[in-house]
Amino acid sequence: MTTTWLIVGLGNPGPRYAATRHNIGQMVVDELAERRGERFREHKAGARVAETRVRSGGDRIVLAKPNSFMNTSGTPVAALARFYSVAPENVVVVHDELDIPFDSIRMKIGGGHGGHNGVRDIARTLTTPDFLRVRAGIGRPPGRQDPADWVLAPFGSVEQKTLPIFISDAADAVEQLVDEGLLAAQQRHHSR
Secondary structure, eight states, rough: OOOOOEEEEESSSSSTTTGGGHHHHHHHHHHHHHHOOOOOOOEEEEEEEEEESSSSSEEEEEEEEEESSSSGGGGHHHHHHHTTTGGGEEEEEEETTTTSOTOEEEEEEEEOOOOOOOHHEEEEEEETTOSEEEEEEEESSTTTOOHHHHHTTTTOOHHHHHHHHHHHHHHHHHHHHHHOHHHHHHHHHOOO
């Protein structure tokens, strides 16, 4: 029996935000779709989706990018979970994480939102924090720069050099998480 997974890349809509740190979740989901030759289409839940499989004959995955702003990501995520009958433990949210150094990946299930408003809103609308998170480290801003300005800024020139590899590694982490489970994915990607 196959399982359906909902893999959500968080970010803000529109070209103004496309290359910002806050949109790394959507960049990872774009990579997953590109690997499978899939294109996103509009869904009535207020998101763009692409339906595919982890591998031929494997579990079904629904890749999703909410059309809402980050802070209101929960409404489309909950609507997609209902539409595709996906339990919270099969929802994977890929998002930026200030408290993890740039180019680091951490995964967990449940826990607090750590001040991330997108994660907070998803926990509220799913009525549980017990969904999977793939946290892509963007690091803290230098000096006294406001974290809100930092997450809404594009990656710096030094970061740009390793960003494609970082996105690819995060996509690998999502695939392994779905295919082999959380522990196996943590063991491989937390030590990279």
